[in-house]
Amino acid sequence: MHSFVRGGLLAATSLSFFALTTPSQAADGADAAAAAAAAATAADSAAAVAPADAQIDDGDPSRGEVIIVTARRRQETAQAVPLAISVIKADSIESTGNFNVVKLQQVAPTLQVYSSNPRNTSVNIRGLGVPFGLTSDGFEQGVGIYVDDVYNSRVAAATFDFLDVQQVEVLRGPQGTLYGKNTTAGAISITTNQPTFDFEGRAELTLGNLNLKQAKAAVSGPISDTLAARVAIASTSRRGTIYNVATRRWINEQDNIGVRGQLLFQPNDDLSITVSGDFSKQDPYGFGTSFVRVGRTQRALSRQYDALVAAVNAANPGRNYAVPSRNVYDRLTDIDAPLQAGNEIGGASLRVKWKLGAGTLTAISAWRYWDWKPQNDRDFSGLSVVSASNNPSQQNQYSQEFRYNYEGDKVNFVVGLFGFRQRIDTQGLERQGSDASRWSLTGAQAADASILSGLTANNTQWLKSSSAALYGQLSYKLTDKLTIQPGLRINYDKKEGYYSRVVTTGAGVVISCTPAPASGSVLAAQCGVYQPQTTSPAASKWNLSYDLNLNYKVARDVLVYATYAKSFKTLGINQNGLPLTTANVPDLTASTVKPESVNHFEIGLKAQFWDRRATFNLSAFLTEIKDFQATVNGGQFGTVRGYLANAEKVRSQGIEADFKIRPSDRLTAYVNGAYTDAKYARFTNAPCPPELSGGTFYAAGVTSDLSQAGVAGALSPRSCDISGQTLPGVSKWSFAYGAEVNVPARLLDKDGQVYFGVDGNYRSAWNSNASPSIYTRVDGYALTNFRVGFRGDGVDVFGWVRNAFDVNYIDLLQVAPGNTGLIAGTAGDQRTWGGTIKFSF
Structure with missing residues (x-):
């Protein structure tokens, strides 16, 4: 704790000094004060851009802009909300190219998003949220994602392009009282533009290198005096960033389309009924990886990557296999399995808002679906080790929420009921290829391709999940300056799952591994790769979340607050196959x-000064999680997708600072920074990293020699104590910054502004494996973007360059199965450039 205090003080001093002395270095910005400027840009991503007064109508333009948020399920100014919140306005999203959730981390430093494809996407805040690694249906996310108050239960179901978005609120820290059971790290609340009774519209076209084409349009207006409609559509396509020499085409492309329609019925000022429907489809060719490096494991040297490639080549004269490049930044691959990433998302909702006395009753009924159609290459190479790895899924979810918001002079409160029902069905297939025997077997069996070639695991699984909750939050003014805010949520969860794996040989013969086959037999070799399994886990749990917040208004524009929150993330079920015991049978104790x-x-x-031209927010936090749900992988092909396990305790603590300044209508600048120390406080039975894996296990009860990391043929620990090591995906230091300057100008008979903007972000090094490895360390990097353009009444035209200095950086590293030492990964986007034109009326 003392080291944290010292580190925290250092972080606070550094962040405050950086924020207060270098706003001119910051980037992106223009939150325009005047409507004609329409210059709201990524500067709004600073966690505070609104006055601290609770009254929404306190919008004196001489004292800065007012940003309205709904973080506490009611409309209020951002600076009045006693929690850490980043508000990213629509123009910020568009001008910085952050067109989906995956890109938001570029403007919100404590948000981490990592994705190997839409389904396998991790969204974390302060290092916490989704278990890092390949996704299992049986766990819940820790960052709740909401679109117009509708909960999206799967991260994959929220990877759509932003469509006609008004703003995005990133709420940092547990939000269990108002946002539900699975917001232990925070919530992302996306608000779309609503139908209007004034006719309006907008259109946007972007063209860029890599054959980028993006078009957006929205139109809104009245149908009658009481009925209004809004329709929006968006399309994005871009050539891939990795060239596959095996198929002679680019992969990891973008091919997205989305549409949203809304009807608003408003017979009077007290009642509004909104019906919404949306559909989006992503059908890119991807996703794949490139060779990054080979890291020595404890497997016998003859069974590690380079020796295995040599053995395959020796057994196939003239083949001479080699990866197309050992430099990941050459952006080449030779993966040979078919690739597909079809992702279809849609749904409908009905929202009724009815003013009752001093409060408002809101009812939200919603249905959403998600259809995932993948094809992957899970050996990460051009060799046919795993020839197919596909896990298509279909999800349907239903939710119903009722809440009542009361607002008074001294008392505000929210009470509500929430119900949720979900079903996910998955039909998995994984098949071994013609090189699998050489890769996974030894002796004479390694030379017999027929043993494993065509060996197939067909997985059938489903998950039923039900949840119900009663919640409430009270805000009571003890004095004009001091407010107390307690909250409570009672939650019930029930999960039922089913998993069945049927294994067939290349000849289509179903195999059984019970009783255990004779050692050294063909069947034993096959069972060592895929074992039939059938499990039907079921569990239920009551949980209680509560929080207490005290906030004090030191001055008109200065608010201090303190919060304690007790929250939870519901139980999980392992849905992708269980790990094996020392007896080489599935470990049923790991089912839940x-x-x-x-x-x-x-x-x-939260403070504003200089007539609200400057905003400075600071927060310090400490979050401890017992029984942290971690995704782990023991390197076996049979559990190639990983499984869930509980780490005894994790701890995330740190300091966040946000600073924004707008001295005049001609200049806006901001800088946001975070110091995050996120670690496994205690994880004594974790899978070992690759450098301590692959060898024969130590005998049970024998103390392992951890000094033999990366020594071929050394004995391997059965598990590793990784207590004190950093959580995956977390950078200790992260910054986002931006600035925009403009001058009056006239173009094509339009009065407006010529503007220049710069924005960027920095992240220090992080690790890309659940058990931190020396082979999966990702170096820190800084990205810088520029734009220059003209905006006037109803038009905005600008050119842009992203990653302007063509920095090489890694998005994600992955450890190939089998403990061969192969590390694959994806390089981040290279320099891109293009132009955008926007019209509005």
């Missing part, structure tokens, strides 16, 4: 995982 239990402490300052 315990709920996470969260204790969270936070203090913060």
Whole structure:
């Protein structure tokens, strides 16, 4: 704790100094004060851009802009909300090219998003949220994603392009009282533009290198005096960033389309009924990886990557296999399995808002679906080790929420009921290829391709999940300056799952591994790769979340607050196959995982000065989670997708600072920074990293020699104590910055502004494996973007360059199965450039 205090003070001093002395270095910005400027840009991503007064109508233009948020399920100014919140306005999203959730981390430093494809996307805040690694249906996310108050239960179901978005609110820290059971790290609330009774419209076209084409359009207006409609459509396509020499085409492309329609019925000022429907489809050719490196494991040297490639080549004269490049930044691959990433998302909702006395009753009924159609290459190479790895899924979810918001002079409160039902069906297939025997077997069996070639695991699984909750939050003014805010949520969850794996040989013969086959037999070799399994886990759990916030208005535009929150993430079910015991049979004790239990402490300052031309927010937090749900992978082909396990405790603590300044209508600048220390406080039975894996296990009860990391042929620990090591995906230091300057100009008979903007972000090094490895360390990097353009009444035209200095950086590293030492990954986008034109009326 003392080291944290010292580190926290250092972080606070550094962030404050950086924020207060270098706004001219920051980027992106223009939150225009005047409507004609329409210059709201990524500057709004600073966690504070609104006055601290609770009254929404306190919008004196001489004292800065007012940003309205709904973080506490009611409309209020951002600076009045006593929690850490980043508000990213629509123009910020568009001008910085952050057109989906995956890109938001470029403007919100404590948000981490990592994706190997839409389904396998991790969205974390402060290092917490989704278990890092390949996704299992049986766990819940820890960052709740909401679109117009509708909960999206799967991260994959929220990877659509932003469509006619008004703003995005990133709420940092547990939000269990108002946002539900699975918001232990925070929530992302996306608000779309609503139908209007004034006719309006907008259109946008972007063209760029890599054959980028993006078009957006929206139109809104009245149908009658009481009925209004809004329709929006968007399309994005872009050539891939990795060239596959095996298929002679680019992969990891973008091919997205989306449409949203809304009807608003408003017979009077007290009642509004909104019906919404949306559909989006992503059908890119991808996703794949490139060779990054080989890291020495404890497997016998003859069974590690380079020796295995040599053995395959020796057994196939004239083949001479080699990866097309050992430099990931050459952006080449030779993966030979078919690739597909079809992702279809849609749904409908009905929202009724009815003013009752001093409050408002809101009812939200929603249905959403998700259809995932993938094809992957899970050996990450041009060799046919795993010839197919496909896990298509279909999800349907239904949710119903009722809540009542009361607003008074001294008392505000929210009470609500929430119900949720979900079903996910998955039909998995994984098949071994013609090189699998050489890769996975030894002796004479390694030379017999027929043993494993065509060996197929067909997986059938489903998950039923039900949830119900009663919640409430009270805000009571003890004095004009001091407010107390307690909250409570009672939640019930029930999960039922089914998993069945049927294994067939290349000849189509179903195999059984019970009783255990004779050692050294063909059947034993096959069972060592895929074992038939059938499990039907079921569990239910009551949980209680609560929080207490005290906030004090030191001055008109200065608010300090302190929060304690007790939250949880519901129990999980392993749905992708269980790990094997020392007897080489599925470990049924791993069928379910315990709920996470969260204790969270936070203090913060939200301040504006210089007539609200400057905003400075500071927060310090400490979050401890018992029974943290981690995705782990023991390197076996049979559990190639990983499985869930509980780490005894993790801890995330840090300091966040946000600073924004707008001295005049001609200049806006901001800088946001975060110091995050996120670690496994205690994880004594974790899978070992690749450098301590692959060898014969130590005998049970024998103390392992951890000094033999990367020594071929050394004995391997059965598990590793990784207590004190950093959580995956977390950078200790992260910054986002931006600035925009403009001058009056006239173009094509239009009065307006010529503007120049710069924005960027920096992240320090992080690790890309659940058990941190020396082979999966990702170096820190800084990205810088520029834009220059003209905006006037109803038009905005600008050119842009992203990653202007063509920095090489890694998006994600992955450890190939089998403990061969192969590390594959994806390089981040190279320099891109293009132009955008926007019209509005």
